[in-house]
Amino acid sequence: MAFLNLPENDIFLGIEAESSEEALAIVCAKLLDEGKIKEGYLEAILAREAEYPTGLDLEGINVAIPHTDWIWSNTTQLVVATFAKPVTWHSMEDPDETVDVSMMIMSLFDDPSHxxxxxxxxxxxxxxxxxxxxxxxSSSVxxxxxAFIQREEQ
Amino acid sequence: MEKKTIIVCCGSSMITSTVAVAKVKEVAASIGAPEPRIIQCKFAEVLANLSTHDVDFIVPTGKLKVDVGGVPVIKGTAFVTGIGEDKVKAEIAEALKA
Structure with missing residues (x-):
């Protein structure tokens, strides 16, 4: 498996957000500044989340895995954010349900094969x-x- | 056991369904069933595929909001989260044997 990067400057610690939309807006603003996503990425990912949300109920500390079409991204990498307090996210298993999410693992890709x-x-x-x-x-990027690098080496 | 036709589907980017396809094939191999014919598609394409194929069951990785007309649905979200994966594999094994 090729190396799938998780740059330390794209790891966000303890984001304060009242909603999944706000969390995504905060993260996407920085990614847009860095030139890693295109204008329109945020709107695309919010539209996708509204229809096919990505909150995962892990029966403990829950995670969301937002992603959208490769056409909106300029690179292939992961982006991770942790939240100061859990953010309500709609569930992938049943969009009518919500889960309290403590960490978001977002994937950007500029090629569908990734x-x-x-x-x-x-x-x-x-x-x-x-x-x-x-x-x-964790308080350490x-x-x-x-942890993501080690996961890959196993 | 007969060769089954299965729809494996997800939201839009074909990511989670790709994982589920691999798991369904793994289950079939583990019980000695013939490798099923798998139609991988987006949720929005499920109805069209149902109308053109004789489908034995559907494995969506999220909630299917369309009326599939009584075709059995086995939820495959567990393939992403790992929670309850053995139970889902057992259900798929049963459906492959049916």
């Missing part, structure tokens, strides 16, 4: 509740970046 690689890596993290709990409460 999508499965991104998801495989994300799944390796979300299926390990001990790791999710540690990362969601290095620790979070390292």
């Amino acid at each position: 999508q499965i690689e991104a998801l495989t890596k994300i799944m390796g993290v979300v299926q390990d509740q001990g790791l999710v709990a540690r990362l969601a409460g 290095q620790e979070i970046a390292q």
Whole structure:
């Protein structure tokens, strides 16, 4: 598997957001500044979340995995954000339900063939509740970046 | 066991359904069933595929909001979260044997 980057400057710690929309807006504003996404990315991801939300109930510390079509992105990488307090997110399993989300793992890709690689890596993290709990409460971007690298080496 | 036709579907980017396709094939192999014919599509394309194919069951990775006319649905969200994955695999195994 090729290396799927998680740059430390795209790891957001303790974002204060009242909603999933606000959380995505905060993160996307920085990514747009960095030139990693195109104008319109935020609108595209909000529209996709409204129809096909990505909150995952992990029966503990919950995670959301927002993503949208590759055409809106200029690069392929992960972006991680943790929240100061859990953010209400609609559930992927049932959009009428909500889950309280403590961490967001977003994937950007500029080529559709990279999508499965991104998801495989994300799944390796979300299926390990001990790791999710540690990362969601982490105060170190290095620790979070390292965890994703190690996940790949296993 | 007969070869089954299965729709595996997800929201729009074909990410989670790709994972579910691999898992369904894995289940089929583990019980010695013939590899099923899998139609991978977006939720929005499910009805069109149902009208043109004889489908045995559907594995969506989220909630299907359309009326699938009684075709059995086995939710595959567990393939993403890992929560309850064994139960879903058992349900798929049963459906493949049916």
